[in-house]
Amino acid sequence: GAVVSQHPSWVICKSGTSVKIECRSLDFQATTMFWYRQFPKQSLMLMATSNEGSKATYEQGVEKDKFLINHASLTLSTLTVTSAHPEDSSFYICSATQGSRSGNTIYFGEGSWLTVV
Amino acid sequence: AQKITQTQPGMFVQEKEAVTLDCTYDTSDPSYGLFWYKQPSSGEMIFLIYQGSYDQQNATEGRYSLNFQKARKSANLVISASQLGDSAMYFCAMREDTNAGKSTFGDGTTLTVKP
Numbered sequence: 248g249a250v251v252s253q254h255p256s257w258v259i260c261k262s263g264t265s266v267k268i269e270c271r272s273l274d275f276q277a278t279t280m281f282w283y284r285q286f287p288k289q290s291l292m293l294m295a296t297s298n299e300g301s302k303a304t305y306e307q308g309v310e311k312d313k314f315l316i317n318h319a320s321l322t323l324s325t326l327t328v329t330s331a332h333p334e335d336s337s338f339y340i341c342s343a344t345q346g347s348r349s350g351n352t353i354y355f356g357e358g359s360w361l362t363v364v
Numbered sequence: 365a366q367k368i369t370q371t372q373p374g375m376f377v378q379e380k381e382a383v384t385l386d387c388t389y390d391t392s393d394p395s396y397g398l399f400w401y402k403q404p405s406s407g408e409m410i411f412l413i414y415q416g417s418y419d420q421q422n423a424t425e426g427r428y429s430l431n432f433q434k435a436r437k438s439a440n441l442v443i444s445a446s447q448l449g450d451s452a453m454y455f456c457a458m459r460e461d462t463n464a465g466k467s468t469f470g471d472g473t474t475l476t477v478k479p
Contacts, residue, residue: 279465290455290469304464338407347465349397350416355409
């Protein structure tokens with residue numbers, strides 16, 4: 248079964264509203280979670296790294312005021328797309344890991360399809 | 365320079381045959397991990413196989429094997445006895461110990477298995 252659960256799987260929101268996506272690790276404590284964005288037929292683009300109890304580290308070019316990331320506990324990270332616009336429509340996917348070493352297993356959520364109308 | 369290069373945007377293979385998906389990488393970190401993921405049209409990322417930079421033997425997981433050539437910095441995925449359900453996008457990824465646990469992904473290869 249899934250060890251990382253992402254919710255919602257699909258969301259449609261109106262332009263100008265905000266939408267929150269949750270990423271939960273189900274049976275382990277995730278010290279670090281990563282948020283990605285993916286356009287159709289393209290690779291995953293890392294948006295930010297989320298460490299429990301501290302501010303997220305955003306990649307260059309990602310607007311931190313638009314994509315709010317909170318990692319309040321060792322099992323939950325949230326991505327809030329604020330004042331959404333149609334160009335924010337995309338597939339968003341999170342991953343979680345127990346450590347930052349290259350050999351630590353990474354678990355992906357199921358992903359969330361966001362459509363802004 | 366790209367850290368992960370997948371030179372095959374699309375590949376076709378006949379059912380029951382083997383196929384190799386290419387991946388080359390670039391890093392100066394002596395400690396790193398290489399991963400392959402399968403992404404079907406539903407979007408979920410399915411972990412297939414992992415190879416550590418210090419591993420002496422090539423990784424294998426069922427029908428998946430990783431042809432790790434460290435000196436050439438290549439980590440090709442071999443899928444044996446292809447099945448129709450193998451049709452998907454495949455991503456090669458790398459994690460470096462010096463890069464705060466971040467994964468770098470290649471552009472992906474779309475594999476189509478023909479009946």
